[in-house]
Amino acid sequence: MATLQQTTDQFTAYIRNPEQASAPENIEQRRLNIYRDLFYNNIEGFVSGAFPVLRSVINDQAWHALVRDFMIEHRCHSPYFLEISQEFQRYLAANPVILTAEAYPVFIQALAHYEWVELALDVAEDDLPQLAIEQGISEQPDWLAQRPVASPLAWSLAYQYPVHLIGPDYQPQQPSEQASYLVVYRNLQDAVQFMEANAVTARLLELINNNPQQRNGRDLLLQLALEMQHPNPEQIVSSGLEIYKQLYTVDILLGTVVIATAP
Known part of the structure; x- marks a missing residue:
């Protein structure tokens, strides 16, 4: 029987990357699907809201591939939803390889930084x-x-x-x-x-x-x-x-x- 830590690690890996990671066997698939979609939709919603112009110039397939890769590859420094935009901007700055694909505009990093600055100033205390x-x-x-x-x-x-x-x-x-x-x-x-x-x-x-x-x-x-x-x-x-x-x-x-x- 898997330990709690093993189940937790397997669960989080599946949530981040459901196409590659195995789902925990002791959790009902229906419930896993709910959590999987909930996590992705929340994060994608925050990112889309923080970078509306960037979202408008990238097609749906490429956009969702980018957000999914962000969830898989990036390790956030902050647990706060409000700071997801900064984490996404850090992800783009640190991952130039994926951005060379034709689906992404050449100005993606510059535009993302500019939009993040606007949000950062808006919420500054x-x-x-x-x-x-x-x-x-x-x-x-x-x-x-x-x-x-x-x-x-x-x-x-x-x-x-x-x-x-x-x-x-x-x-x-x-x-x-x-x-x-x-x-x-x-x-x-x-x-x-x-x-x-x-x-x-x-x-x-x-x-x-x-x-x-x-x-x-x-x-x-x-x-x-x-x-x-x-x-x-x-x-x-x-x-x-x-x-x-x-x-x-x-x-x-x-x-x-x-x-x-x-x-």
Whole structure:
């Protein structure tokens, strides 16, 4: 007679891969079928709901084969249903071989990451007004003299495909020559939005988020001008000031904080 552990292992193996794994002999097949379908439908439903655009560009047979392979091959790091989307995105990132099949679009990994980001920002627990209070954000930002602060709910991303345009009617067949820069963010009204950006804005946000020396907004723009080898740094400062203001109006930047001076 099989032990409880053996039955459990056999049961879970069958649930994940009913076509290859043997069903436990001491469990009625009717009940096994119920559990088998219940598990698959729940997981497939969560994945489809989290990646609606991706689902719309993959035919039914290829989609269900992908979800089944995810169930068989991937070992989740989290038991929470809400995090299935992240686990599926990790699965796609770690399994490039299956994605070379003609049934799957060349942009599948990029699109899946983009859709996961939207969901991750939607469910993030950060409270932007409270964070602004905790960090001492100025009510009237001085973008050049003070230190700009970016929202933790604003992610600067770059893709080799224009993922924000992909859908059933537009499916690029090869990477773009130029990267698509996007800032995906959740605003103060808790709505997830995206903004098309460029390499300059993306680099500026990187400097704002990685600013251990607590430099002010002007110094960050001067560094940007130096990296660009621009002949007129003050022109970058002037243009950058407008970028700061634009990012602030859509809640990508929370504002500025006064830089503490040494005693």
